[in-house]
Amino acid sequence: MSESASSGVQGMSVATAFAGMRSVAPVVFRAGCPDCRGRFELAAGALRLAIGASSRTTFYSFTCPECGAAVRKPAGERIVELLTGGGVRTLKLHSTL
Numbered sequence: 001m002s003e004s005a006s007s008g009v010q011g012m013s014v015a016t017a018f019a020g021m022r023s024v025a026p027v028v029f030r031a032g033c034p035d036c037r038g039r040f041e042l043a044a045g046a047l048r049l050a051i052g053a054s055s056r057t058t059f060y061s062f063t064c065p066e067c068g069a070a071v072r073k074p075a076g077e078r079i080v081e082l083l084t085g086g087g088v089r090t091l092k093l094h095s096t097l
């Protein structure tokens, strides 16, 4: 008696196992410190983005990992897109709808 032995059991390939997983490579942003002139890479969690009513009041800030200075720099549209896309915390200073 030989019934069909082709069962539906198949080995789960690695590709299948990881199909639902996203790349979790940390996003880093290059930044420079005007105080100590250090250059470094910051993870998204180390940056804060503040969006004001105009581009003049829109800036991002971080703490220099080398000298500890609080750095604040203006953020243009492209930078805002980059930062928000990278998961940087965004703070809206002015809510105008």
Ligand SMILES: [Zn+2]
Pocket: 033, 034, 035, 036, 037, 038, 064, 065, 066, 067, 068, 069
């Ligand atoms: Zn510094």
